[in-house]
Amino acid sequence: MSDVTIGTVSLSATSSLVFSVGEWKSRYFAKVRKFITTQRYQGPTKSGFSLNKSLLQELISALSSLEMTIPPQEEREFKTIEKGDTEYICIATLPAENADDLPLVDVREYVDTSSYQGPTKRGIRFRWNLLPEVSACLREQAKVMSENEKRQPSLFETETFETEKELEESAGRSGEKAVRELVGEDPKRFPDNFLDGSAEKGACMELPEERLYLEQDSGGLYLLKTSEGAFSKVRNPAEANFIIYAQLGGHRYVTLPKEMLQVFKTVKAYENYVRGLRSRLVSKILKRACQQSVADYEADKLLHELGMPKLER
Numbered sequence: 001m002s003d004v005t006i007g008t009v010s011l012s013a014t015s016s017l018v019f020s021v022g023e024w025k026s027r028y029f030a031k032v033r034k035f036i037t038t039q040r041y042q043g044p045t046k047s048g049f050s051l052n053k054s055l056l057q058e059l060i061s062a063l064s065s066l067e068m069t070i071p072p073q074e075e076r077e078f079k080t081i082e083k084g085d086t087e088y089i090c091i092a093t094l095p096a097e098n099a100d101d102l103p104l105v106d107v108r109e110y111v112d113t114s115s116y117q118g119p120t121k122r123g124i125r126f127r128w129n130l131l132p133e134v135s136a137c138l139r140e141q142a143k144v145m146s147e148n149e150k151r152q153p154s155l156f157e158t159e160t161f162e163t164e165k166e167l168e169e170s171a172g173r174s175g176e177k178a179v180r181e182l183v184g185e186d187p188k189r190f191p192d193n194f195l196d197g198s199a200e201k202g203a204c205m206e207l208p209e210e211r212l213y214l215e216q217d218s219g220g221l222y223l224l225k226t227s228e229g230a231f232s233k234v235r236n237p238a239e240a241n242f243i244i245y246a247q248l249g250g251h252r253y254v255t256l257p258k259e260m261l262q263v264f265k266t267v268k269a270y271e272n273y274v275r276g277l278r279s280r281l282v283s284k285i286l287k288r289a290c291q292q293s294v295a296d297y298e299a300d301k302l303l304h305e306l307g308m309p310k311l312e313r
Contacts, residue, residue, distance in 0.1 A: 003031060006144060007137040009130055014038060017124055019137040021144050022050075028148055030056045030141040032124055049109055049122045053145050055083060059107070060138050062091050067131045067301075068174060070285065071103050071294045086113050093128070100293050102128040129297055175305030179277075182284040187277065187306050190245045191254070194269045199262040204255045205232070207247045214240040235260065238267045241309075245270060249307045274308050 003022040010016045015036045022029050033048035051059065062079045072093050081089040087109060094104040108123030126134060179187050188194070210226035214237060217223060224231045224240055234240045239256065242263050246254035257263050281299040289295055300310060 004144070006140045009126065009133045009137060011126060011130075017048075017126065017134070017137075018044070019141055021141055021148070023148075028053065028145045030138070030145060032138075034124060046121045047124060049089075049107075049124070053142065053149075055081060055089070056138060056142055056145070059089065059091075060135065060142060063105075063107075063131060063135050063138070066091065066093075066105070067135065070289050070298060071128050071291075073103070073289075073291060073294075080110075083109065087111055090119070094125075096127075100291070102293055102297055104128065105131060105134075132301075175302050178302055179281070179306065183277070183280050187308075188273060190249050190270045190308075191242065191266055194266045194273070195257065196262055196265070199266075200258040202256045202258040204253055205243065206253055207243070207251060212240075212244050212247055214244070238264050241267050241271075245309060248309060271309075271311055274303065274311055275313070277308075278303060278311075278313075 003020040006019045006021060008016050008018050011034070015034060018033050018035050020031045020033075022031055029050045029052055031048065031050045034045045035043060036045055058081045062081065066078050074095060076093050078091045078093060080091070083089055090106075090108055090110050092106045092108075094106055096103055104125055105128055106123065106125045108125075109120045110118060111120060176187060179185075208226050208228075208231055210228055212224050212226055212231060214234070215223050215225050222234045222236060222240060224234055224243060232243075234243070239260070242256060243254055245267070257266065278299050281302060282295045285298045286292065286295040289298070303310065
């Protein structure tokens, strides 16, 4: 079986990480390789590694734990994963070249032998803000490996991996806990906590699983769409945002207020709340991290985990 590409994460205009799954001697391996594109060369580099399913799961767990921490400003070893008698994987954070930027994450194989002790070229390095993308690709590799193994007869049970829904729910719970600890109150929910109880209700709408976005056609009509095509006409951007915010918050059904004024008021109140919550989170995190870029990143990550929109400041 030739390697199957699972996903890519862009590092810069000329480099990216390519995630694939390959088979060797009837066993599946997750492979990560850095690719570059220059005038002289285009293709893979020596930077990267190959992991079996067990090591891959340990790496996914470690990076998930790392993502829940506040980015450090100094070089720090986060965790090591034993790979063999003389090899191990070290996950560490490194300070960025620019003091205002987020730190780097380094995942590297080390050796400890009589002839050499230290790091190898078998590893990857990426910016902290790419952690969610890297973790998502690793989880997709694990999913593909598990599916491939299920198709083969085995004397042993195969491991199961969390579904995307389970991962989102887990992130949401941790986000709620973090917000509660930082600002001293539970986050409010849209639309229930912002809707006037006396507002007359309109028709109930079932929301799609695919993410919604707003588009205006050449005739000036507003349309809510998904990657699969048109979903519904809406009267204006406020009505579209009402539906989108409900979907982001995890609702499968939404009931719009009958009067447009109630739609405007509900959406406006929620947006003001999200901006105010973000400001409070940034202020609290800044006291701990002492770096604006870290505070901004962590606040936006928490809002995303809670299913809240990223709004213009």
